[in-house]
Amino acid sequence: MDTQAGSDRSWRAGQVLGPVAVVAGLLAVPSTAAAAEGGSFFDQFVVAGGGIVYYVLIPMSLIAVYRIFELMVLVRRRRLVPDAVGRQIATTIQQFGLGSLVSRLAGRVDLVSRAMYRAVTQSQGSVDRHVLEDMAEEALHDEALRLLRKAELCNTIGNVAPMVGLFGTVYGMIQAFGILAISEGQPRSDELAAKISVALVTTFWGLLIAIPSLTVYGVVRTRLEGLVSEATLQIEMLLQHVSRPGGATPAEANASSGERGEPGPRRREPRTRSGAGR
Numbered sequence: 001m002d003t004q005a006g007s008d009r010s011w012r013a014g015q016v017l018g019p020v021a022v023v024a025g026l027l028a029v030p031s032t033a034a035a036a037e038g039g040s041f042f043d044q045f046v047v048a049g050g051g052i053v054y055y056v057l058i059p060m061s062l063i064a065v066y067r068i069f070e071l072m073v074l075v076r077r078r079r080l081v082p083d084a085v086g087r088q089i090a091t092t093i094q095q096f097g098l099g100s101l102v103s104r105l106a107g108r109v110d111l112v113s114r115a116m117y118r119a120v121t122q123s124q125g126s127v128d129r130h131v132l133e134d135m136a137e138e139a140l141h142d143e144a145l146r147l148l149r150k151a152e153l154c155n156t157i158g159n160v161a162p163m164v165g166l167f168g169t170v171y172g173m174i175q176a177f178g179i180l181a182i183s184e185g186q187p188r189s190d191e192l193a194a195k196i197s198v199a200l201v202t203t204f205w206g207l208l209i210a211i212p213s214l215t216v217y218g219v220v221r222t223r224l225e226g227l228v229s230e231a232t233l234q235i236e237m238l239l240q241h242v243s244r245p246g247g248a249t250p251a252e253a254n255a256s257s258g259e260r261g262e263p264g265p266r267r268r269e270p271r272t273r274s275g276a277g278r
Contacts (some may be wrong), residue, residue: 049201049237158213165206
């Protein structure tokens with residue numbers, strides 16, 4: 001538990017510091033061509049973009065990088081569908097019974113354990129396979145939606161960032177044409193270049209944010225669909241094992257055999273038959 005807690009603290013710290021380090025490193029990289037002209041990468045690709053880059057696009061990039069780091073940690077096969085997790089749960093049921101899953105699966109993060117935990121908790125002691133299977137599938141669906149909502153932020157940013165960049169492009173070109181109109185065809189080159197820089201730099205940032213955000217969203221969505229399908233198969237196999245008398249606890253096996261009409265210990269006679277005897 002201490003190791004897991006330390007690991008969780010480590011990746012949470014990485015989530016906070018990682019995006020900041022990436023963006024800070026990007027902004028600190030010098031441009032060779034710009035340095036030769038007395039400028040820098042920061043001047044050309046941040047300062048030249050104006051307030052749209054400062055107050056809108058750079059914060060969006062930080063949020064996108066933070067969420068990308070988070071999704072890289074959360075949506076992993078080793079975390080969501082560990083090897084042999086279904087077999088481990090089946091062994092637990094054989095040794096301690098179905099009701100023991102409530103305490104033994106609490107706090108686990110993989111899809112199979114969370115789905116079985118919720119199914120057993122909400123089934124109120126029922127060992128009916130179909131009831132457990134329906135509740136487990138509903139739990140898996142909710143877990144997938146929870147992770148997809150996190151990935152949806154990347155999709156939103158990936159679609160909005162180019163629009164913000166296009167807004168900056170239109171804004172900069174309007175200002176550039178305004179300078180042309182005021183100067184009657186003889187504008188100062190530095191003023192005109194500054195307005196065109198706003199147009200181009202905002203477009204650059206919009207595309208820089210959108211491309212990785214949409215790519216990560218597509219990859220995470222596809223991977224998550226595959227992991228949920230794999231977890232569903234493991235739960236179906238697990239519940240098939242639980243529904244067999246040999247794979248359940250003695251009490252559960254007796255209950256299931258009594259439901260099928262097979263002989264079992266302490267089986268009660270139907271009330272109609274006992275009534276007829278009296």
